[in-house]
Amino acid sequence: MKATKPLLFLLAAACAATVANLYYIQPLLAQVAKTFGIPQARAGYAATATQLGYALGLFFFVPLGDRVEGRGLIVRMTLLAGVFLLAAGFSPSLPLLLVFSFALGAATIVPQLIVPLTAHISKPENRGANIGFVMSGLLIGILLSRVFSGFLGEAFGWRFVFHLMAAVMLAFALLLRFLLPASPARTREPYGKLLASLRPLIQSQPVLREAAVNGFLMFGAFSAFWTSLVFQLSTPVFGMGSREAGLFGLAGIGGALIAPAVGRLADRRGARYTVGIGVLLSSLAYLLFLFAGNTLAGLIAGVILLDLGNQSGQVSNQARIQALSDEMRSRITMVFMVSYFVGGSAGSFLSSQLWGRMGWNGVCLAGGGMMALALLFHFAVYRPPHGENSCLKGSASPCKKAAFHVGKRLLGSAHPFASRHPCQTVFPRPYSYRLIFR
Numbered sequence: 478m479k480a481t482k483p484l485l486f487l488l489a490a491a492c493a494a495t496v497a498n499l500y501y502i503q504p505l506l507a508q509v510a511k512t513f514g515i516p517q518a519r520a521g522y523a524a525t526a527t528q529l530g531y532a533l534g535l536f537f538f539v540p541l542g543d544r545v546e547g548r549g550l551i552v553r554m555t556l557l558a559g560v561f562l563l564a565a566g567f568s569p570s571l572p573l574l575l576v577f578s579f580a581l582g583a584a585t586i587v588p589q590l591i592v593p594l595t596a597h598i599s600k601p602e603n604r605g606a607n608i609g610f611v612m613s614g615l616l617i618g619i620l621l622s623r624v625f626s627g628f629l630g631e632a633f634g635w636r637f638v639f640h641l642m643a644a645v646m647l648a649f650a651l652l653l654r655f656l657l658p659a660s661p662a663r664t665r666e667p668y669g670k671l672l673a674s675l676r677p678l679i680q681s682q683p684v685l686r687e688a689a690v691n692g693f694l695m696f697g698a699f700s701a702f703w704t705s706l707v708f709q710l711s712t713p714v715f716g717m718g719s720r721e722a723g724l725f726g727l728a729g730i731g732g733a734l735i736a737p738a739v740g741r742l743a744d745r746r747g748a749r750y751t752v753g754i755g756v757l758l759s760s761l762a763y764l765l766f767l768f769a770g771n772t773l774a775g776l777i778a779g780v781i782l783l784d785l786g787n788q789s790g791q792v793s794n795q796a797r798i799q800a801l802s803d804e805m806r807s808r809i810t811m812v813f814m815v816s817y818f819v820g821g822s823a824g825s826f827l828s829s830q831l832w833g834r835m836g837w838n839g840v841c842l843a844g845g846g847m848m849a850l851a852l853l854f855h856f857a858v859y860r861p862p863h864g865e866n867s868c869l870k871g872s873a874s875p876c877k878k879a880a881f882h883v884g885k886r887l888l889g890s891a892h893p894f895a896s897r898h899p900c901q902t903v904f905p906r907p908y909s910y911r912l913i914f915r
Contacts, residue, residue: 485611487652493615493618496587497622498646500623503524505635512635524700524703531583535586548659564580565577590807612795626723674808679812685798689817691756692794699783702762702779709776752789753855755793828840
């Protein structure tokens with residue numbers, strides 16, 4: 478199977494459409510609360526359930542991407558996502574909505590099957606470019622999903638959004654079934670052995686451990702904000718609803734457009750340094766939310782910084798881990814993304830709980846606390862000793878190209894991470910991380 482341009486367009490579009498399933502609910506939570514006559518904090522459980530289901534789906538299903546035929550697995554999971562979208566839209570009560578949201582999250586693992594598949598079908602010299610192209614679709618899906626659901630939800634109600642996207646999933650399942658070539662399994666290891674291999678994989682890969690911890694904390698803080706934003710906008714201070722909450726996704730795109738300014742620093746210092754910039758930007762966003770979160774300007778400025786910081790961390794970490802092993806890409810992706818979305822579900826849960834007790838200050842406590850831990854881990858726990866380097870031999874080109882082409886496709890200009898290997902720093906010699914987790 479060859480990675481042709483039409484095929485890459487299809488894979489990028491499938492990534493955008495399926496990853497959006499995880500975020501439609503966020504601008505609609507106030508409507509869900511009103512429908513079921515429940516406090517807004519309880520409605521936030523739906524976002525938590527979706528992300529927790531996604532994390533468990535990654536753990537149990539993504540390793541199968543190394544063992545079973547790829548096209549069939551992708552098509553089946555896309556169909557399942559459509560079924561659970563339809564079921565969620567018909568939910569007569571919050572408990573059933575939580576069950577179907579959890580199942581929807583578990584089925585929405587298609588992007589994490591597509592990214593390793595893209596790497597597998599690409600020639601070495603084009604691998605980074607193709608991964609970047611497909612990941613740009615994933616990022617666009619994340620950014621625009623809230624805008625889409627916010628507008629449609631305001632006009633037609635939250636149930637309509639789920640019903641419509643169920644039909645979209647069916648359409649993509651048919652397209653993938655007839656246009657995506659068959660992809661044979663890459664290993665014949667029993668399923669149990671695939672899962673058993675995860676512990677030694679984690680123990681042997683310090684870069685993977687660092688990326689997983691960073692992703693947990695940064696995406697937790699990111700989800701804490703987006704879960705409770707609609708609650709803040711629905712207060713008398715703002716008097717807004719789902720449509721306006723969705724429009725904040727456009728402010729996130731504005732954050733992505735500032736990325737070239739960060740790029741000039743990343744060009745000199747490497748992508749681990751850029752992850753650090755992302756941590757700092759997300760932390761600054763929460764300071765804005767705390768001190769200016771009752772103003773529209775403060776929220777918009779914070780969203781731009783938060784989205785820029787989160788994208789910097791995610792794209793850089795993804796590029797780093799994809800270069801670690803050809804044979805275990807699906808499992809490596811699974812380890813990172815499980816940590817990433819467990820963090821997201823934790824952030825959503827804490828945010829909705831603390832909103833019910835402390836209001837917006839509670840949201841800032843949840844997200845800001847996670848960012849404080851991210852600062853500690855990045856600059857202290859995982860800080861490389863002076864005079865040493867983390868770069869892996871022979872892995873610079875795919876990583877570097879992946880990050881560059883994500884930026885090129887998404888922003889239309891050179892990306893912050895383009896010029897160096899994502900594991901590279903300014904230090905000249907190889908090093909081992911000083912870790913507390915083994």
